[in-house]
Amino acid sequence: MNKTSDNFNSSSIQSSALNSRHLIALEKLTCKEIELILETAREMKKVFIASKEGTRSVKKVPALQGRTVVMLFFEPSTRTRNSFELAAKRLSADVVSIAVSVSSTTKGESIIDTVRNLEAMACDIIVVRHKSSGVPELLSHKVRSAIVNAGDGAHEHPSQGLLDIFTLKERFGSIEGLNLLIVGDILHSRVARSDIWGLTKLGAKVTLVGPPTLVPQGLEMPGVEIQYDLDSALPSADAVMLLRIQQERMESTFFPSLREYSHRYGLNKKRLSLAKKHCVVLHPGPINRGVEIDSEIADGPRSVILDQVTNGVAVRMSILYLLAGKL
Amino acid sequence: MNIKKQVTLLDKIGMEKAIGKIGADISKRLLNENIAFVGIQTRGVPFAKRLSEIYSAQTNKTPAMGRLDITLYRDDLNQVLDWPVVKESEIDFKVEGKTIILVDDVLFTGRTVRAALNALSDYGRPKCVKLAVLVDRGHRELPIEANYFGMKIETSPLDYVSVLFNETDGKDEVKIIEQNI
Missing domain, CATH: 3.40.50.1370 (Aspartate/ornithine carbamoyltransferase)
Structure with a gap:
């Protein structure tokens, strides 16, 4: 099992990762985790923004090939949703956007059931926005996939x-x-x-x-x-x-x-x-x-x-x- | 318990000779090319810098320099246990028309080089790509070979080849750590 990482000279890999599978609130992150996200973002920016002379002709990388990211927005949003969608696409993930106004929620399905249905279709990361504080946190306790809070009530973004x-x-x-x-x-x-x-x-x-x-x-x-x-x-x-x-x-x-x-x-x-x-x-x-x-x-x-x-x-x-x- | 046997393959002087030989070879064979050295993170970076210094001294030309991190192009991201940290990539020149020397410390399965070639082609279409490594340890899993190498050694797939550079590790040394079970 360990062999694959040896191919990439495992000694050079610092084992540094986030503590949780979900991103719910900055209140819960350590300084080190915040720094890791910022450092990684600096490299991600180079994927789609030219640095000096060197322009990348392809503005995406294959890192998340084969993974599926779902946008589940219960509140209107253009900027955040588009931004997450572009981010997922520039990592080569597949993206599904759920328009809540036409979804089963209007037929009385609970949000936990909605998310479990998405998981049954093998989605990996679910980006959630909801008008009530605490919904992403609640979901994170109920599901196997990763939950990203894209704004919950007046709690956090x-x-x-x-x-x-x-x-x-x-x-x-x-x-x-x-x-x-x-x-x-x-x-x-x-x-x-x-x-x-x-x-x-x-x-x-x-x-x-x-x-x-x-x-x-x-x-x-x-x-x-x-x-x-x-x-x-x-x-x-x-x-x-x-x-x-x-x-x-x-x-x-x-x-x-x-x-x-x-x-x-x-x-x-x-x-x-x-x-x-x-x-x-x-x-x-x-x-x-x-x-x-x-x-x-x-x-x-x-x-x-x-x-x-x-x-x-x-x-x-x-x-x-x-x-x-x-x- | 695993008893690990360590054998030093190259000391400081040995490394200097090996790198000098590769640098001279590149300077001679690629004298009239518009070349750029691109070091693969992490140990390929100081190695590429040393090669470019030799090239500058021998040809009076200043080659372009870059560094490439292949993390986002790995083919094993669905299997790794330790999720890799993304390191710095910096290619501040147009790759079109350039003869690019990809530089890495060790050539093993060839998968890192495959990832680097894909990463590089997302920057553009170089005229030509060559590969320079310090140690070729065999066990290729892809059809990839080095154009320039310092030494070829026989290893067991479980051995670990450690290459240290003064710039990153405080000393110059190549050694093999054998896994005897």
Whole structure:
């Protein structure tokens, strides 16, 4: 059994892998696991993004040939789903997308039965998004395949957190000591929670900024600070991440009007001039131009929003590759 | 208990001679080619660097250099026990029109070279690919041979051939670790 690895000179292989078969939350990952995902993502990015002169004519690798990845999205998503699909395809996996609106869920099938049916068809990795926190975790206890959380309620969105960290690391070289401002609707944001876990583990500071109604109490922990005034928080920021106002999740009124929100928390050129010269701007998308971010900033030189999109594919390739090692 | 017998095949001077011979051979035979050395991770990388230095000294030309990790092209990813770590690949030149010397420390089953050839062809279509290895230990499982080699040795399939480079391991040495059961 050991022979095959000898063919590849097993002494050079460091035995380094993720601890779990599932990726549910950055809260559960160790620093070493996060670093492994980031390091692997750096190589994955070279598969589809040209480095200097050397362009790859084929933008995919055969690593996951013969494996099947299922996209099971119970909530609308374009970016994350497309990103995971592209990631799987660039690893040569087969991809199935389940459109929930036409699936058996509408006929009353439970989500566990849906997933067991997918497994009966020999699917290997299931990428799940659900409006309720804890669904991916629940599934991970019930199935043999690998579960990847692509966003559950206001709990976590680990692949987004990892791509944010990757983008910051690419820009600054190291995460330790950075101060990231996360501005806006922290209350409904799973992205903020994944960023907080991931960044604080790697030694960064996270400052949450927003109106008190949208910044919940209870998020204070070592490395996390809460501020309600953006202008006074900006001068110490190395990076600012703006969150979209998720009107679809707001069942009551959290601020008087979008105009008022934009006036106090929207990022424009004048505001950004308060920050350090090297300060960059992130956004998990989709952006609402003129609400949380001005077009001039979104399209400007400090914006790394499209780098985040590119890096998202690389990080998800890394996640899928590393989880396949646990199957 | 397994009693392992170790035999040193090449010491520092022996390695220098063997690498020097391969370097001189490449310099002579591929003098007029547009060449690039591509080392296969991990020990092929310092080996390729040394060959390129010899080539530069003997031809006054600076060859392109690259490194290739074949992890994502392995044919045994469905069988391995230790899931391999992806190491760095770096090919910052166009492979089209180039004569590429793939460089690895040991040639054994040929499967690593097969993976490297597939990886390389995803970068583009080189004019020609040659293979240089320090030790050919036999037991091929694929129809692959080296164009340049330092030494050929007889081994048992269970033996382990260890090649150390100063750059990666702190010393230059080739030895065979025999498995006597």
